[in-house]
Amino acid sequence: MLTYLNDQLLVKRETNINERAKYTANTGMVLLNTANTNTDGTGTLGTIITGAANGTYICSLTVKGSVTTQRGMVRIFLYNGTVTALIDEIDIPAVTQSSKTEAFEVTYELGIYLKNGYVLKASTVTGNSFIIIADGLDYAYP
Amino acid sequence: MAAETQYTANTGLVQISTANSNLDGTGTLGTVLTAGANGTLINSITVKATGTTTEGIVRLFLYDGTNTRLLNEIHVPANTPTSTNPSFEFVWNCDIKLQASWLIKASTQNAETFNIIAEGLDWAYYGGAVRPESTNYTANTGMALATTANSSMDSPSSNVYTSLTAGASASGWKGTRVESFNIKAIVSTTMGMIRLFISDGTNTRLFREFPIPAKTKSSTETAYEFKTSLGNFNLKADWVFKVTTANTESFSVITEANNWKYPA
Numbered sequence: 001m002l003t004y005l006n007d008q009l010l011v012k013r014e015t016n017i018n019e020r021a022k023y024t025a026n027t028g029m030v031l032l033n034t035a036n037t038n039t040d041g042t043g044t045l046g047t048i049i050t051g052a053a054n055g056t057y058i059c060s061l062t063v064k065g066s067v068t069t070q071r072g073m074v075r076i077f078l079y080n081g082t083v084t085a086l087i088d089e090i091d092i093p094a095v096t097q098s099s100k101t102e103a104f105e106v107t108y109e110l111g112i113y114l115k116n117g118y119v120l121k122a123s124t125v126t127g128n129s130f131i132i133i134a135d136g137l138d139y140a141y142p
Numbered sequence: 143m144a145a146e147t148q149y150t151a152n153t154g155l156v157q158i159s160t161a162n163s164n165l166d167g168t169g170t171l172g173t174v175l176t177a178g179a180n181g182t183l184i185n186s187i188t189v190k191a192t193g194t195t196t197e198g199i200v201r202l203f204l205y206d207g208t209n210t211r212l213l214n215e216i217h218v219p220a221n222t223p224t225s226t227n228p229s230f231e232f233v234w235n236c237d238i239k240l241q242a243s244w245l246i247k248a249s250t251q252n253a254e255t256f257n258i259i260a261e262g263l264d265w266a267y268y269g270g271a272v273r274p275e276s277t278n279y280t281a282n283t284g285m286a287l288a289t290t291a292n293s294s295m296d297s298p299s300s301n302v303y304t305s306l307t308a309g310a311s312a313s314g315w316k317g318t319r320v321e322s323f324n325i326k327a328i329v330s331t332t333m334g335m336i337r338l339f340i341s342d343g344t345n346t347r348l349f350r351e352f353p354i355p356a357k358t359k360s361s362t363e364t365a366y367e368f369k370t371s372l373g374n375f376n377l378k379a380d381w382v383f384k385v386t387t388a389n390t391e392s393f394s395v396i397t398e399a400n401n402w403k404y405p406a
Binding site: 029062129 | 342
């Protein structure tokens with residue numbers, strides 16, 4: 001990608017010189033609105049993103065409420081085709097959404113590699129509506 | 143084929159002097175710069191008065207060949223240049239990647255003379271095979287005018303405006319890297335919200351919300367504007383960014399992004 005540095009010539013923010021890889025955007029998105037209090041991977045889960053052939057690099061994960069939220073939890077799970085394992089819990093505060101106040105929103109910079117076929121899933125404890133968005137990049141080699 | 147980047151300076155220059163108080167892109171505008179074939183990287187835009195100024199505003203617009211949308215307003219103070227006092231001068235370090243063939247235009251609120259200078263670089267790619275993973279970027283500038291209220295937080299079906307469409311997979315694009323999101327009101331605003339949605343072609347889901355404050359614009363006060371980084375968000379090919387406004391107030395929404403592909 002191209003960018004300027006102050007008072008310097010144009011530089012590349014990112015280059016493939018040492019990467020030797022090709023990337024394809026893999027944006028994951030799911031709406032959660034069914035309450036699930038389980039931490040063992042059972043019950044209703046939404047699929048956020050699935051790792052591609054060589055894997056998928058997850059840059060960030062955004063949790064965005066689309067309603068007034070009660071205090072609760074969004075849970076993130078990793079599914080390997082057999083086991084669904086809890087890997088993180090995100091505290092949700094009580095937020096009253098209005099035309100002037102935004103609903104709950106948080107973005108995490110992840111920087112994790114998801115194995116081929118592995119799946120990131122999510123659940124909501126309260127049944128409040130949340131959209132989970134993963135900024136992912138599939139990669140391949142020339 | 144592979145790619146190595148090559149740059150060509152593209153300096154834009156125009157002199158404007160005809161009064162134009164419009165924020166909607168109508169009236170007399172000067173063309174500052176036209177983007178090159180893959181896009182143009184605009185480092186800065188300089189506004190330089192050539193004489194005495196009264197308090198006013200210089201406005202910068204984007205033109206996509208059809209629509210002209212407000213990008214930024216630069217407040218101009220009253221100033222009388224002398225042999226020891228320079229005329230008004232402002233440099234906006236904008237760092238914008240402008241889509242191919244799009245134009246930067248400018249206007250002045252008052253009938254006073256300004257030189258508008260854009261420092262730009264066109265980029266191109268060496269045509270020979272260099273490395274198979276060499277990446278080509280093409281600027282993909284999104285632009286929408288959101289006007290009519292919609293308070294929906296999920297799957298809005300009306301009064302939802304397309305602000306950016308990622309590169310088409312059928313054309314070989316691997317996705318679109320979104321750098322920034324620019325909201326520019328063209329009217330006085332009341333407290334409200336601009337909402338950004340992601341659509342995969344079937345579902346349209348809320349992604350971000352941007353609160354809008356109350357602000358009264360005038361011939362000397364700029365309308366509300368806000369720019370935020372989207373952290374180089376990688377949007378899947380063919381997917382779409384859409385926006386809504388909570389109030390029936392007009393906003394120019396400009397998304398700065400680049401499609402990428404591998405030519406080899």
